[in-house]
Amino acid sequence: MSEKMVTLNDSNFEGEVLCSEIPVLVDFWAEWCGPCRMIAPAVEQLAEEYAGRLKVGKLNVDENPLVASRFGIRSIPSLLIFKGGVVVEQIVGVQPKASLKQLVERNLS
Numbered sequence: 001m002s003e004k005m006v007t008l009n010d011s012n013f014e015g016e017v018l019c020s021e022i023p024v025l026v027d028f029w030a031e032w033c034g035p036c037r038m039i040a041p042a043v044e045q046l047a048e049e050y051a052g053r054l055k056v057g058k059l060n061v062d063e064n065p066l067v068a069s070r071f072g073i074r075s076i077p078s079l080l081i082f083k084g085g086v087v088v089e090q091i092v093g094v095q096p097k098a099s100l101k102q103l104v105e106r107n108l109s
Contacts (some may be wrong), residue, residue: 004047006057010066016057018085023107024055024105028071028078030062036077042097045077046104054109083106 003011006016008026017024029036029042032097048054061068071087075108081089088107091099 002046002055004051005044006055008057008059008067010064013059013064013067016055017021017082020055020082020085022053022055023088023104024082025055025104026080026082027056027058028061028068028073028076028080029058030060030076031078032062039079039094039100042095045097046100050104050108051096054104079103083107 008016013106015044017026025043025046027039029040043058046054050056059067061073075092077093079088079091079095079100088104091103
């Protein structure tokens, strides 16, 4: 995992995501999820490309059911963008990097 990415969990989620000064892209995933592994390299590349302007974190839904439940995560991979502690956009399923980049660009401001 990229050093620019944050490992999120039930205990640090509020501080890292909801209280963040910059937009946060959260990748909800699980170890056994093939599509999650497919999308992971693109998510890591976004963490590198947008370092300082966007925080990127991964939350394992199996290990952190409270946060996953709180945000209604039913399918993974699910990518949510948070701004000011609020979900502003969500993508479910594997997407090409270009689509993820558009999602990020729309929400950087």
